[in-house]
Amino acid sequence: MLYKQPRPDDVLVAHGRATQPALPRRFTVCVWNWQKSKQKGWADEFAKISQAADLFLAQEVRRSPAVRGVMEAAPYHWSGAVSFFSLKGQNPVGVATGCTAEPLKVSFKRGAREPVLQVPKMTLSTLIPLQHSAPLLVINIHAINFTGLKPFESNLRRAAELLLDFDGPVLLGGDFNSWNARRRRLLQSTARAAGLTEVVFDPDRRTRCLGRPVDYLFVRGLKVLAAGVRATEGSDHNPLLARLEAR
Template identity: 75%
Template sequence: MLYSKPRSCDVLVEHGRATQSALPRRFTVCVWNWQKSKQKEWASEFSRLAQAADLFLAQEVRRSPAVKEVMEKTAYHWNGAVSFFSLKGKNPIGVATGCIANPLQVSFAATSREPVFRIPKMTLATLIPIQNAKRPLLVVNLHAINFTGIRAFEKNLRGAAEILLDYNGPILLGGDFNSWNHKRLRLLHCIIRSAGLQEVPFEPDLRSRWMGKPLDYLFVRGLKVLASGVRVTRGSDHNPLLARLEIR
């Protein structure tokens, strides 16, 4: 094996210190997959993005000591869900959500595994307090399963949808959905509609693609989209998404 699996008690991790008691009603979010990140370019790009965003959803986070040090220089409290540990360095790898406010609640789901190595793909859910709001914001950070057929992909998405359908307040869902063919894309949009979410548009659409299809998405419910954009970067093989949102 090239990795080791976390025990159930080791899946959820947290570090960093929040700088605010709640997220403002108008805030900026960044969604970025750090896959194949180059340390120097990634660190400088991430630092700039973190200064602009109040909320950060990251996928394929390899939390090495060097990366963790950069993450902890931000104004965020970080929560993560670990898929596996690298054998070299024992670094936790998975998804991570950073926010200027501490979450009220954190949970994870791992409904599907990649074939061959059986690596679980994580869905991380956090409830974030909002200033002068009746309900907190449900933030779901998802890295969808990749090298499988449509049934495993559907199981993965429906596991995330169950979290969304059980919540009546505002929702933000973002991440790398690995929606690289027509079947996956149709299924994604069908499940998103059933949960009452809307897709955040990006124009010009400079999102990273595979087989001509965008991989990264941001969906919302109970939020107004004020502005959105994609930043072209050399810090990763995915371009980060940015959106300015407001609680309705």
Template identity: 35%
Template structure:
């Protein structure tokens, strides 16, 4: 009798864990993107498209904020996000949790949002989020399942028109993290690189790459080498590092002129933000 009771304990724990997981997390059947404008959300399938969109840059300037916002878990997130985003034309967030507070902030600031619905936690979607002053002409969602946690990491491929008549391709990525090897990491990057190889104009690839090992850094750089991008370097460089001393967040670019880049310290997330200023090639300012 005691043996039967002891044997039933692990089963009960496993069943409880599964029920708890299913109660907290909901996964979509496929990658999908939600567009947010004027406080309203529009759900697409994998891709969203729109014609007649204004240029994303400001007279040839393109100021960028990249930040893993840690699901807005710290009290200072809204004030610091407002300050950091105030002069930006493009904001790329990772670990954005689409709470009512974030929806209200997006509407009040007049942003257009494109979010990948990677999963829902207590009915609140989470995933990478692009913010711009007008819609992209195209935004496509991609997810890769974490093999251990069984939760998807997300990426967004988006196209934005520029005032010099070219189109900017932007990849916002939150890379898979908890893996034994680099197979899933490689697959996630290769899928996005395949999209970028079809694009002839300027490119930005940015986000939280979870590049905490030399193996991951090598996979990341070899994959992105195929599209001819250059990595941004920062002054000062306070990018969040893993215990290995390797930074987790990166920005790569092609077909733009880099002016300044910095990674200041912040107490509003477990990652520090990246602030990068570009200008368009062949564009007098």
């Protein structure tokens, strides 16, 4: 194992400060893989998006002191699930969900490990208070990549388990690494079985691998008012943005 793994008590992290007691019934969400904030334009791009988004689902988040400072300058309470610590600087790396409202509950699911590096993929679940509505269940996933179909299916199944017995509105988003037809079909069938609807982006400028999009957003109990993809040089992924309304 080439990377240090977090102890069980160190997987979940929280920082930042909420700026409102609950998410408004009409809200904007962004889904964006940060590529560990390697690109020079990441901080400026994030600052612009955070002015418009009430809810933020980020993957490949490397919480260096500098990145954490940028995150905490935004109007969000941050919840995170740490996958591993980077070799350089021992910074925690994983998924993070930021929201203008503090979550009522936070949990995670650890997926299968990537081959060679043995890094586990994380799924983060946050229950967000929603104005004049039942709470919103937000699931942020970075799916396993360089494996066959069975570990990918197991990863999706673990994420779907978080939806069991939940009757309120649901938002599922992230980097699903769905770079071939079988992965894409399995993702779409799993979402349908969970009663989720895929958010359509037109024009579809989502980042692609082998010609197929890898980033997705699915909803249940939410009306899609608008959706778009923002071209950026702040990461190797383009951020997804959607304006949603609780039914």
